[in-house]
Amino acid sequence: MTLYAPNISGSPRPVIRPLDEAAINRIAAGEVVERPASAVKELVENALDAGARRIAVDYAAGGKVLIRVTDDGCGMTAEDLPLAVARHATSKIDGSDLLNIRSFGFRGEALASLGAVGRLTLTSRVEGGDGAQITVAGGRLTGPRPAAAQKGTVIELRDLFYATPARLKFLRSDRAEAQAIAEVVRRLAMAEPSVGFTLSEVAEGEAPRVIFRADPQSGDFFDALHGRLTGVLGAEFTANALKIDIERDGLHLTGYAALPTYSRGSSVQQFVFVNGRPVLDRMLLGALRVAYFDFLSRDRHPAAVLNLICDPERVDVNVHPAKSEVRFREPEAARSLIITGLRTALSGAGHRASTTVADATLAAMRPEMPAFAPRVYQMDRSGQNWPSQASFARAATWQAPEVAGESHGFAEMPQARMEPAGQNPQVDDEAFPLGAAKAQLHGNYIVAQTARGMVIVDQHAAHERLVYERLKRQMAETGIKAQALLIPEIVELSATDASRLLEHAEALARLGLSIEPFGGSAVAVRETPAILGTVSAAALLRDVLDELADLGRSDSLQAKIEAILSRMACHGSVRSGRQLRPDEMNALLREMEATPHSGQCNHGRPTYVELQLHDIERLFGRR
Template identity: 45%
Template sequence: MAVRYLDQTLINQIAAGEVIERPASAIKELVENSIDAGATRVDVMVRDGGRTLISITDNGSGMVRDDLLLCVERHATSKIPDGDLFNIRTLGFRGEALPSIGSVSRLTITTKKDQGEAWQLNVEGGAKGTPQPASSPKGTRVEVRDLFYATPARLKFLKSPTTELNHITDIIYRQALANADVEFTLRHDDRSIINFTSGTDRFDGILGKDFRANALTVDFQREDSRLTGWISIPTYNRSNSSDQYLFVNGRPVKDKLFATALKVAYQDVLAGNRYPCVSLFLECSPEDVDINVHPAKAEVRFRDPNLMRGFIIAGIREALKGMASRTSTHLSDKALMAFDSTLAPAAPFGSPTFSKGNYGDFQPQPQSQVPPQPKLSMPARSSYTPLGESRSSYMAPRPSIVAQTTAAVAEFTKAEQPHHDHPLGYAKAQVHETYIVAETTDALVLVDQHAAHERLVYERMKHDLGSGMIKAQALLIPTVIELTIMQFKVLQDVLPDLNKYGFQIESFGDQGIVVREVPSLLNKCDIKQLMLDLASEILERETATAVEVALHEILADKACKNSIRAGRRLNLDEMNALLREMEKTPLSNQCNHGRPTFIKLSKADMEKLFERA
């Protein structure tokens, strides 16, 4: 078969397979064009999940007739006038979106620039029409009908309208967060989905009303790079990464470097199957990042990925250190729900009663131990006396009950309240020899003594590791590891970094290494598998965290085994000492497995619980 050129329509349809994957992809490209045109309002309307109609209207700068003709030609753009791919400051620049969309749909563009004439152009299945005069306000309206009608195979791969709408909504959310000064609306089948106009709190609509109350501010700068935004405290998390919004120079991205940095930054405070909620904006020099690595422009590459990854991790960890004594608000909500679900109407006479044991541990007594009481007779409905009226018919509490209650309260509050307050308050009792009950000026704090002490021990051991106090241990029989050429190369590059952890590794032959010493913590670890995992991680993610993660997992296990166990009785001095150490220790809001170490119930919450509010 002879070699021939592909026709232009087929070229555009092939390109559309890379640029336009689904209706959300088309909307992303068109919304980015609107933002680059200086629009302050973008209205999006779709039908049938974007299959039958996509309409995007903006109030941007618009186009003249000649620009309208050129904009649907492949590789025609106004975004990089100087042709410098390493200094891109716009969202679009490849000149592929409009011709790709026009090649697989029925495309109509209506536009007007300033006080000039309005023009309309139709493109159907790649066939371009002639611009016609039209009526339109300043700006541009793009209508995409019957998306993928010209490529039926791609049409079959679209999901249900609801699924496609979810993808579209996510695109608008990300653009709305990245462009706070632009109004966005989204309508689907004449139903309003998004209405981010002036005065609307976008974070409440996108990340939930509880996000701000459970978020930490990030503002970290080093040389020409700056990381800003918000991250959730570890106890406020999700089962997937859908609530992670990441931006590089104002561009929404889904990048492996960001994902790895988040995982490493939260590894000590979050379980491996949980994800934080974040909205992070990375600003750096355009020369330090390459956004021209994929037609969809969702992935980026950094000139020095290790440096940038370390910068992001440092910024997030710096913010996490400032948590102080905070825990997620939904934990107190769960506690109130637990109380509410267990509360029942007053038990009738003869039900089990409760007596106070050591440290506030209440144990039920068998019914046989309850002294006999006179049977109470309920007054007739007509004899009910409302509050504020005569109470002569009410029974006064017996003196013996008053005395017993007063004695119990006195024992519970026997610790003298100091003159100054602490964030976690002062211990009052121990419940079930596992939980510490503490009181602040305006809240009740319930502390899990094992989880709290586990965090304290873990942080001390990490400090010892970083300070070189954990010594190296020579192997009785050095471990020889044969590697592939690529594995050998990447490990050679990181061998100097491994020395600080106590490794002694040398080259062995053309593509092998020999491990002679390891950190004492790893004396029972499979060293060969650890080195292979490290090499694989560097090749896949361009990072070397496997050794650090392995060491921290071992430290976490040792901290768990060497901390105060549940069931150990503590006196008040020991409990208060634990609380003071928690206040001084970073990340003490949760253990290293991601579980919360304490729950705080405000006085207002307790008043709601007892219907006093």
Template identity: 45%
Template sequence: MPVIRQLPPDLINQIAAGEVIERPSSVVKELVENSLDAGATRIEVDIELGGARLIRVRDDGGGIAADELPLAVASHATSKIGSFEDLEHVASMGFRGEALASVASVARFALTSRQRAADSAFRLEVDGGRMQPVRPAQHPVGTSVEVRDLFFNVPARRKFLRAERTEFAHIDDLLKSLSLARRSVEFRLSHNGKPLRLFKACQDHAAALLRVTEVLGDAFPAQSLRIEHAAAGMQLSGWVGLPTASRAQADGQYFYVNGRLVRDRVVAHAVRQAYADVLFHGRHPAFVLYLELDPAGVDVNVHPAKHEVRFREQRLVHDFLFRSLHEALAQTRAGQAGMVPPPEPVAATALAYAYPGMGASRPAPFAQSRLSLGLRDEPLADYAALLGQPPASASIAAALPDADEREAPPLGFAIAQLKSIYILAENAHGLILVDMHAAHERITYEKLKAGRACSNLRSQLMLVPLNLSVSAKEAAAAEEHAEALADWGLELSRSGPSTVVVRRIPALLEGADVGQLATDVLAELAQHGSSRRLQELENELLSTMACHGSVRAGRRLTMPEMNALLREMEATERSGQCNHGRPTWVQLSLGELDRLFLRGR
């Protein structure tokens, strides 16, 4: 074995660069975050050849003193923390003190800065780790950092750079995300001398929404919900896209923790579960969300590039996010849009599987009389039998117009039925088209779920208990959450360090793969401290029941029946999408109809 020796500083910095500096966008991230920490209100980013030739970041922040410039590019030197207590309460974007030293070791680096009280600026140059003397320079208040010929002295790293267009696209995406993090800061981006982006500082909500629109597209505001919710020492705000405005890729998702863009498994899991009941298969929601909590409650020192965080109360954060988003999406109704009221606060001891019922439907604006659609009640009867109750009625309430037409409800009044599939209705804005089967499927589904939430689930005793081998962590989760799982009809008991026994399952899931079901539930409990797998499986079955128990395409409806369906849609949670995430209704405004017929030209 070779002898143990101390690594030279240049090699140490280049190793650190391998962890922190992945590509030119990584350099831009570190430099812009330093500018934000310096209190900048304006940041300019100039790029040449996708960042391979030049990266220049200029800000109007507080600047750096002349005698501190050499320390700024020294390894593990920072002004942002000074003790272990500071590390536990990190509120800045950066704190490790590695970024500038790492960048300067793999590029031709120049740092020019001037403080507000200083008579002049000073400049420090570093060429591949070799530092030059500090000298006076001309520069306004603030700091400029120039990074030229990235990886010029590390050919193996440079050859892994992608095409100019690809590298610049990463930088562009990064600046978009940073502009959403700090909406009060102006950002400018140019490439090869050509200005490409200008994000003006936002002073109010309207300007902030405009910046979101610039990043996510013009259609996003009209297809999103505003979120404002605080509970258990946390605050969640921002915008979430409606399920019908989902994307093929997860490229419209921005989540910030105390102003820091993060990718976190707890967050991703909570968001995925919140959308599980309304999102079309294979689609991804778009959102811009800001989570604020005590810095002591989140550990940002778990990844060299600071992409990931670790929550100290992981389970509580997961429950708070899920509940906030789940109830926001649940309160949407067909024909309605805009900001939703915040859900009831979640208790600090709430468990992810202890959700309340779906709540009362919003009252319809017209007097109600009962009108049955004459549906087949077999699925509802089967479900009622599992609950030990009499069958629920499959009828819906008819809302017949008894008010002035000027007070037309959101989905208007029916005027015709097309091909026995679609309902055509007229409202104050124009024409409404409704997929009658998809709409009634959602209405029936929500009634089934509400019935389940208000009733005790029956469980089925297994003829032969099932022994399962699991990890020690999963076995401990089975023991810890045994009582809560029993409330859902799943009886698990720990029989050894890495074994559990399944004795009962929900009667609704008779015939399911018990081993896979229990394994999935325990895996989620072990990783996230909560699981909705039981509820998801039951929802799948209820969705199938609702599909068979809903009015079918090809059936002729009377005018009162069509109006009844429209009123039920307006009063039913999540009625903008069917059980599979497809839209149930479409609005065509008078302006859109006029354009179709070239009116006014």
């Protein structure tokens, strides 16, 4: 089948002609409005730019039939409304400086695009003025005309893509489109914690069903953001999140990042904003991943909500019509701030582990009860509900199993090493966060009593982390020793790869990898990191190149070195099964308290579980 036929001599010459305005608008709509969620994003951002304090979003059939956004912003006059739906007409910039953008919208394309592919109605009123309304259907404008309205604006979009029905075939199910709309509103709600949001689904003949609601938060920025994130992501996230507030070189990073032990199975709880604008930026998300790579296994993902604030002239948001991509003037400074800020916060958390670890432990301890049988303890029973004499008689026929050397039916507690009374004079150890060691179970688990409850420590995992952190400190102090190759290894690369690699030669040399040009597009490897032992220089360089191509920076060599240190720590740590004396157990607890990141092992698993006394008492029905 011929897909393309060149112009044959003698055939009519193609004629260049301008497209009509309707076609231009429909083409623009394809870039700006990809799906109903895109329309919601544009309309809600317009409401925020108008200074709205409350925004309501209604939709029907996943936004395909109806999208309505109501706000209490500054509103528009009857004269403003026709301009609002004209292409490249906006109140947010004057066109003289496209790098100094301080609003969500600025291109002046959204409303014109929506009016070109759907049936758009705008109703608005400014304070002290009269309400007005216009409609745009398939690019045709009607109005303005007088209308009853409150201060603010109501934008109603019906029959999205009716003018371009082919686009409807590419939309997903109503449920999938509704989920995408909800995700857009949730992200914008996190960006503006002082603004109230309501998202509702409407159906003919039924009352609106509220899908999401976020009331305006008061207080300072971090208090408001904490309250908003609790409502959007849940109290579990904020209970296990660290406050991020770091400023350097004119860049300011704020937000909350979760502890490593609160990791997720996917990246669904990673939200990045630039000057309050939700973005999906590969470089920023890559920096987030790098900040945690020393604490999480490859199949786990960190959770964080981060806002990078900078002078608008240092970041270009005019990269794509959807405005979800940005380009920094100094990308390395932005990336470095995220990595440094997060690692500083994680170090400050010390030995802290997430509360979800204890919650999972308590859930595992509770016996599963039938859904129809609530848990009832004997002390809760009234006199008339005591077991009958027949039930006592049946119980009396039960015989305890015979255990060698015993006749009372209780087996010896397996592998438990209890601390003799009076042998630990440091009773004040219970005031420490991880308490005083009381027992060692199964040769690996240290049980400690704290002032508030108890702690169970995995001695091997904990000591492995302590040794690993010690090795990293030594490496930072003494540097990475390089091992000179007797015969330099020559690696043939493409000219582009060789140039990209040599640009980073100085940084690689600090990690023990020494490279230099060897004529043409070849690179000579003269030294490799000694800690890696015998290594294929060609394979190592290709790993580095893959990461440079993906992220513009390579951390693979650093990761390989730290993976070696992690394995060394594993082999040099206290093994499972080793019996520890009370003073050794307490020394381990004290070192954990003093060592950053000791709440999780080198693979991201928790090193200890803390159970509060009131939770323990609930297990036994005392509360």
